[in-house]
Amino acid sequence: xxxxxxxxxxxxxxxxxxxxxxxxxxxxxxxxxxxxxxxxxxxxxxxxxxxxxxxxxxxxxxxxxxxxxxxxxxxxxxxxxxxxxxxxxxxxxxxxxxxxxxxxxxxxxxxxxxxxxxxxxxxxxxxxxxxxxxxxxxxxxxxxxxxxxxxxxxxxxxxxxxxxxxxxxxxxxxxxxxxxxxxxxxxxxxxxxxxxxxxxxxxxxxxxxxxxxxxxxxxxxxxxxxxxxxxxxxxxxxxxxxxxxxxxxxxxxxxxxxxxxxxxxxxxxxxxxxxxxxxxxxxxxxxxxxxxxxxxxxxxxxxxxxxxxxxxxxxxxxxxxxxxxxxxxxxxxxxxxxxxxxxxxxxxxxxxxxxxxxxxxxxxxxxxxxxxxxxxxxxxxxxxxxxxxxxxxxxxxxxxxxxxxxxxxxxxxxxxxxxxxxxxxxxxxxxxxxxxxxxxxxxxxxxxxxxxxxxxxxxxxxxxxxxxxxxxxxxxxxxxxxxxxxxxxxxxxxxxxxxxxxxxxxxxxxxxxxxxxxxxxxxxxxxxxxxxxxxxxxxxxxxxxxxxxxxxxxxxxxxxxxxxxxxxxxxxxxxxxxxxxxxxxxxxxx
Amino acid sequence: xxxxxxxxxxxxxxxxxxxxxxxxxxxxxxxxxxxxxxxxxxxxxxxxxxxxxxxxxxxxxxxxxxxxxxxxxxxxxxxxxxxxxxxxxxxxxxxxxxxxxxxxxxxxxxxxxxxxxxxxxxxxxxxxxxxxxxxxxxxxxxxxxxxxxxxxxx
Numbered sequence: 001x002x003x004x005x006x007x008x009x010x011x012x013x014x015x016x017x018x019x020x021x022x023x024x025x026x027x028x029x030x031x032x033x034x035x036x037x038x039x040x041x042x043x044x045x046x047x048x049x050x051x052x053x054x055x056x057x058x059x060x061x062x063x064x065x066x067x068x069x070x071x072x073x074x075x076x077x078x079x080x081x082x083x084x085x086x087x088x089x090x091x092x093x094x095x096x097x098x099x100x101x102x103x104x105x106x107x108x109x110x111x112x113x114x115x116x117x118x119x120x121x122x123x124x125x126x127x128x129x130x131x132x133x134x135x136x137x138x139x140x141x142x143x144x145x146x147x148x149x150x151x152x153x154x155x156x157x158x159x160x161x162x163x164x165x166x167x168x169x170x171x172x173x174x175x176x177x178x179x180x181x182x183x184x185x186x187x188x189x190x191x192x193x194x195x196x197x198x199x200x201x202x203x204x205x206x207x208x209x210x211x212x213x214x215x216x217x218x219x220x221x222x223x224x225x226x227x228x229x230x231x232x233x234x235x236x237x238x239x240x241x242x243x244x245x246x247x248x249x250x251x252x253x254x255x256x257x258x259x260x261x262x263x264x265x266x267x268x269x270x271x272x273x274x275x276x277x278x279x280x281x282x283x284x285x286x287x288x289x290x291x292x293x294x295x296x297x298x299x300x301x302x303x304x305x306x307x308x309x310x311x312x313x314x315x316x317x318x319x320x321x322x323x324x325x326x327x328x329x330x331x332x333x334x335x336x337x338x339x340x341x342x343x344x345x346x347x348x349x350x351x352x353x354x355x356x357x358x359x360x361x362x363x364x365x366x367x368x369x370x371x372x373x374x375x376x377x378x379x380x381x382x383x384x385x386x387x388x389x390x391x392x393x394x395x396x397x398x399x400x401x402x403x404x405x406x407x408x409x410x411x412x413x414x415x416x417x418x419x420x421x422x423x424x425x426x427x428x429x430x431x432x433x434x435x436x437x438x439x440x441x442x443x444x445x446x447x448x449x450x451x452x453x454x455x456x457x458x459x460x461x462x463x464x465x466x467x468x469x470x471x472x473x474x475x476x477x478x479x480x481x482x483x484x485x486x487x488x489x490x491x492x493x494x495x496x497x498x499x500x501x502x503x504x505x506x507x508x509x510x511x512x513x514x515x516x517x518x519x520x521x522x523x524x525x526x527x528x529x530x531x532x533x534x535x536x537x538x539x540x541x542x543x544x545x546x547x548x549x550x551x552x553x554x555x556x557x558x559x560x561x562x563x564x565x566x567x568x569x570x571x572x573x574x575x576x577x578x579x580x581x582x583x584x585x586x587x588x589x590x
Numbered sequence: 591x592x593x594x595x596x597x598x599x600x601x602x603x604x605x606x607x608x609x610x611x612x613x614x615x616x617x618x619x620x621x622x623x624x625x626x627x628x629x630x631x632x633x634x635x636x637x638x639x640x641x642x643x644x645x646x647x648x649x650x651x652x653x654x655x656x657x658x659x660x661x662x663x664x665x666x667x668x669x670x671x672x673x674x675x676x677x678x679x680x681x682x683x684x685x686x687x688x689x690x691x692x693x694x695x696x697x698x699x700x701x702x703x704x705x706x707x708x709x710x711x712x713x714x715x716x717x718x719x720x721x722x723x724x725x726x727x728x729x730x731x732x733x734x735x736x737x738x739x740x741x742x743x744x
Contacts (some may be wrong), residue, residue, distance in 0.1 A: 083713070087734040088706050102707040106714025114722045126725040131727045460637075 033037045111136075145169055147180055154183050161237050181243065182253045188240045189261025234267035250281075256289045263292040268299040287329060287558050290314060294332040298339040299322065308343050311336055327360050334369035344373045492518075493526045500533050508533075509542065514548065522550075524557040531564060540569050544578065551582045559583060621744050630741040631684050651691040662689070665724065675696060676716055680704060682738045694724065697731045701738060708736075 118135035152160040262271040337344035499508040651659040
């Protein structure tokens, strides 16, 4: 401010001086105006006006977002459960299962120690309190024998304690309401009459629950089996039946619980006899009972038509009792039809129409069962692709929620452009390994034939080629000497044709070498196709090598190939000599 | 510290004892005949920490205004002994303990002495037990080597 004031004084002074001077010299008027302008500009310049830019506001998470944008998911890493080390990364699906199961059993061993010696784990450092890190208080709160105590034990899923308490109550004379008894029956039938939580602990295993086929070893030394689930069976005169017998007036719920328990644990014929009892007592069954019975139906009869008649009978009774079928009912029917052979094929579609009529949306499991009914090995491929196409009409564009336990495993097919079908796997090709079907080999081969059969447009071929390379990896990664799948001439040829159609000549060339290593013979049309492809690319050397390979296999069409190469390619002197030698060789061997 | 007073009537001496801190001998492996193999961690002495070595235990309680340093030390000692005992004979080098917020990360380098499934069993066991013991999530980050990495022979 001071500077500008003083400057103004100076400016005024100097302009006065200038005026006096200029009055003397008149032609300098223009010069005066120019100087005045100059001074005005300087004044403006010194007036110190500052333009403040608009304030930028960042959200509270801006820094975190910026940091997060630098980190991406690593697609090559193994599952987050496992350690990031080459020695400790699972390379096959069985290793995957083995490692995750061993980790789980380690956790269970730790839990055993924590729950057996809870006094060492009582000190509570955590603020706020973390209940899941405290040892489990498995002691029930309510001690005296009452119905509330029983309900509590049922809620804590302590089967043995609940049953004992129930007996105690009955002996003491207190009646237990039907509702609670039904809950108890539900618990017993679901858990199969043994406690759930303590299964993995060897010391606490009871003598009574003996029919265990696989026991997961909590210790090292023996690798736990990949399918290490306890499979108990329904025993005679167990607690469920006993308690059921004690009921004076069993209602639908009780029967339902009992039947479902029997079906779950394998006592199929018993389930049916219980059902007949129920009908004799003039009780109506509910939808869950019927679902269980339909699941059990294929096990009690031998011949296909008997099975189907039983199922139809059950469905009729269901209609009579005015019980509405739900998704699980119809899925159970489809699942049973898998065991019905050719009859299943004819009956599958009426079932689907029923589903539509009842406005029940078929789930992934329904489609899985459908495919299983039709996709048997040995059946002609033609019929299958039609089914697959139709299934895929339905499936494309829909999202599925898991409604049935079978929804998990499914090969998914997707429709493209309304005309062609191309196959992609739901997850990577390790899924095929995990499928563990006995007819895996046939499955993969059929897949390859399907892909190779028709000529599709470019995009589809590209994805086919990706698929084919994945499949090649399955064939190659043998698990410590154990070969998962073995190449056949047909599958190799199909794979190569798929790769050729996608213009992947290099990959196809490598595959061709595999013929030699696996002792398989390539077909004539494959070699011709290869030659055409090579011709398009103009690779003369590869053409000659192709002929040499064919001669190496002593194929009858070698002379034709030689002729083709001689006509279609421009050969050098050396190559021509080589070819004529080969020609003579093959002529001699013929 | 010994002090004396010059008063003839009150001539006495005090002795103040501390425990012997062998600061010149801790965490040092002395040079010997040349047959003893020694890892990098063992080869460098404590005064090299921060210069040629890193820290084996990382937490914030040694910062100004933070408390709980002593508790962290006790926890660390327990964790090291626990790891030494659980993965007996497998540890290739000292265990590194990192604390990130509530999470306790135990980083260990192991020799490939056991099958991977056995390693995973022990990992699951350790994680679960220590989580319940310290009431905080515990993660193990393990790396394996074929044999102990020798830095030099002393």
